[in-house]
Amino acid sequence: MGTTEPESKDFIREIIDEDLHTNKYQGRVHTRFPPEPNGYLHIGHAKSICLNFGIAEEYRGLCNLRFDDTNPTKEEQEYVESIKNNVTWLGFNWEDRLFFASDYFDQMYDYAVQLVKQGQAYVDDLPPDIISEYRGTLTTPGKNSPYRERSIEENLQLLEAMKAGKCADGEKVLRAKIDMALPNLNMRDPIMYRVLHATHHNTKDKWCIYPMYDWAHGLEDSIEGITHSICTLEFENHRPLYDWFLDQLKVYHPQQIEFARLNLSYTIMSKRMLLQLVNDGYVNGWDDPRLPTISGMQRRGYSPESIRTFCKRIGVGKVNSTVDYEFLEHCVRDELNKSASRYMGVLNPLKVIITNYPDDQEEQLEAINNPENPSAGTRMIPFSKELYIEHDDFMEDPPKKFFRLTPGREVRFRYSYFITCEKVIKNGADIVELHCTYDPDTKGGYAPDGRKVKSTIHWVSAPHAIDAEVHLYDRLFNIPDPAGKKGHDFKEFLNEQSLEILKNCKVEPTIQTLKPFNRFQFERLGYFCIDPDTKPKHLVINRTVTLRDTWAKIIQQEKQSA
RNA sequence: GGCCCUGUGGUGUAGCGGUUAACAUUCUGGCCUUUGGAGCCAGUGACAGCGGUUCGAAUCCGCUCAGGGCUGCCA
Numbered sequence: 347m348g349t350t351e352p353e354s355k356d357f358i359r360e361i362i363d364e365d366l367h368t369n370k371y372q373g374r375v376h377t378r379f380p381p382e383p384n385g386y387l388h389i390g391h392a393k394s395i396c397l398n399f400g401i402a403e404e405y406r407g408l409c410n411l412r413f414d415d416t417n418p419t420k421e422e423q424e425y426v427e428s429i430k431n432n433v434t435w436l437g438f439n440w441e442d443r444l445f446f447a448s449d450y451f452d453q454m455y456d457y458a459v460q461l462v463k464q465g466q467a468y469v470d471d472l473p474p475d476i477i478s479e480y481r482g483t484l485t486t487p488g489k490n491s492p493y494r495e496r497s498i499e500e501n502l503q504l505l506e507a508m509k510a511g512k513c514a515d516g517e518k519v520l521r522a523k524i525d526m527a528l529p530n531l532n533m534r535d536p537i538m539y540r541v542l543h544a545t546h547h548n549t550k551d552k553w554c555i556y557p558m559y560d561w562a563h564g565l566e567d568s569i570e571g572i573t574h575s576i577c578t579l580e581f582e583n584h585r586p587l588y589d590w591f592l593d594q595l596k597v598y599h600p601q602q603i604e605f606a607r608l609n610l611s612y613t614i615m616s617k618r619m620l621l622q623l624v625n626d627g628y629v630n631g632w633d634d635p636r637l638p639t640i641s642g643m644q645r646r647g648y649s650p651e652s653i654r655t656f657c658k659r660i661g662v663g664k665v666n667s668t669v670d671y672e673f674l675e676h677c678v679r680d681e682l683n684k685s686a687s688r689y690m691g692v693l694n695p696l697k698v699i700i701t702n703y704p705d706d707q708e709e710q711l712e713a714i715n716n717p718e719n720p721s722a723g724t725r726m727i728p729f730s731k732e733l734y735i736e737h738d739d740f741m742e743d744p745p746k747k748f749f750r751l752t753p754g755r756e757v758r759f760r761y762s763y764f765i766t767c768e769k770v771i772k773n774g775a776d777i778v779e780l781h782c783t784y785d786p787d788t789k790g791g792y793a794p795d796g797r798k799v800k801s802t803i804h805w806v807s808a809p810h811a812i813d814a815e816v817h818l819y820d821r822l823f824n825i826p827d828p829a830g831k832k833g834h835d836f837k838e839f840l841n842e843q844s845l846e847i848l849k850n851c852k853v854e855p856t857i858q859t860l861k862p863f864n865r866f867q868f869e870r871l872g873y874f875c876i877d878p879d880t881k882p883k884h885l886v887i888n889r890t891v892t893l894r895d896t897w898a899k900i901i902q903q904e905k906q907s908a
Numbered sequence: 909g910g911c912c913c914u915g916u917g918g919u920g921u922a923g924c925g926g927u928u929a930a931c932a933u934u935c936u937g938g939c940c941u942u943u944g945g946a947g948c949c950a951g952u953g954a955c956a957g958c959g960g961u962u963c964g965a966a967u968c969c970g971c972u973c974a975g976g977g978c979u980g981c982c983a
Contacts, residue, residue: 382983384983416983417982417983420982474980474981478980483979484910531911537981539981556981558982559982579914579976580978580983583977586912604913606976659920659921660920660921664913668919669933670920670933672933673932673934676932676934677933679945684946688943717946749944750944791942800944801942867945869943870943870944870945895944899944
């Protein structure tokens with residue numbers, strides 16, 4: 347099957363094993379997933395969710411869902427709702443541990459006062475551009491602010507004034523007093539609080555100063571008793587600061603561990619870029635099936651299981667890497683192959699008349715729902731004199747490797763009869779209809795005389811067919827790394843053919859029993875799901891991914907060699 | 909010309925001083941098949957380089973090279 351990966355632990359689980367061995371946290375394992383509610387979650391976040399919640403499950407520990415909402419100018423309630431939905435949909439449960447950084451604002455303020463009292467934080471009046479200038483550069487040390495040596499008393503009063511709303515945005519900040527000459531820029535008196543007169547989605551107008559990430563994050567972890575604070579590589583240089591704050595405060599001290607975030611080829615993972623595609627109408631909302639957002643993938647037809655398997659199989663490391671999107675597709679196909687029921691649907695219909703089939707007759711034929719899973723049972727599908735087949739399954743003048751229907755050739759119509767094409771009806775160059783005959787002795791698809799056919803094609807009975815609109819999706823970008831092309835806007839590489847809408851599709855009647863988001867396979871075509879925009883008289887179906895298509899590959903190769 | 913992190917097939921991972929360097933995916937062949945699906949079999953293909961330690965190095969050490977991150981009152 348190929349889904350059983352060798353038993354080996356990633357470096358994070360090795361660290362946890364070691365901590366358990368040395369009893370560093372009294373046998374506890376407590377992680378957290380800490381999204382900022384400033385956009386929708388994507389597949390990269392799914393990796394983090396699976397890591398954090400997965401570790402908690404494996405070690406019988408706990409994982410908190412915590413919103414890191416320290417910047418009210420970017421955060422919205424809509425995003426917190428979507429994030430909660432996504433985590434639940436992926437199959438994880440935070441139980442009673444839903445937290446917000448903003449729950450701790452009072453406590454954080456008290457800690458800041460403590461640091462001021464210890465002489466390790468001060469209020470700075472320097473304007474932003476000067477603070478930046480004083481910070482120095484990568485290769486030169488910074489300079490001390492002239493306000494750095496204020497008395498503790500004065501700092502206390504000024505901090506209180508900041509909190510009380512006596513300062514305009516940007517007028518003052520609270521800074522940690524560390525060392526302006528340290529090679530790690532993050533340690534050059536980092537800002538702890540800035541003045542921001544903004545309404546917070548949670549605390550409304552209670553605060554007009556908000557904590558910075560570096561100041562807040564370790565405190566959040568400490569307050570919640572987190573043992574392993576797992577974050578992405580770009581925070582590596584922040585770890586000394588994370589440690590410094592907790593050490594100075596002498597509070598419970600979790601361990602920060604950094605791993606490489608996920609990159610996927612032919613798409614983008616930046617929240618900023620995703621927001622742009624959504625806001626500027628390049629896609630139809632955050633849940634557009636072309637987006638790598640969890641909501642988009644859900645709508646596209648990805649199952650939570652397939653995403654979890656994908657996240658597990660890509661592994662966890664410290665090397666920046668890009669996973670082939672083909673691997674993601676492999677993971678969905680692999681999972682849906684086992685779980686999805688099969689149906690028949692025709693995307694580009696070509697009418698077929700079975701000339702020797704009685705005019706008013708119809709039959710119900712038994713079809714297997716899922717050959718990979720006998721317990722999925724069977725269903726009945728109607729057969730009649732007029733059928734639709736896929737236009738691509740007929741060629742009047744076929745190349746030699748084409749096994750499907752051609753003039754004079756006999757093929758099997760799946761689960762029904764052997765059919766021979768006798769006559770092609772054309773309108774100019776367009777093939778509009780096929781006149782065929784069937785062999786009544788081949789009912790069910792077997793010939794009593796043992797003769798074989800080269801191929802089996804799918805079909806739908808015309809009078810019974812349900813009309814459907816099918817959305818075919820392709821990769822969003824034309825190049826593997828649209829975000830990394832220097833000197834170019836990523837939108838230049840948008841794939842114009844990423845969405846193809848087919849309005850004249852014919853599907854078997856059973857499809858009507860399905861509900862939005864239900865996933866299934868159209869035999870020989872791919873995996874699909876019902877779009878939530880489906881209305882009673884208007885069926886909309888999204889294609890998740892095609893089946894592996896060796897015929898398509900042959901055609902492509904011949905085109906290339908021609 | 910600073911600091912931090914990282915280099916194993918095309919891609920993603922395993923390897924923890926002795927292995928014919930493993931697995932998955934991709935690609936190429938073949939078998940099988942009432943989905944040109946699935947499944948099965950085979951093949952191509954990697955330890956960044958140079959020194960050192962050692963009987964023995966992908967594994968330990970050093971240097972070089974390469975990639976990534978860091979100069980928001982973003983997270």
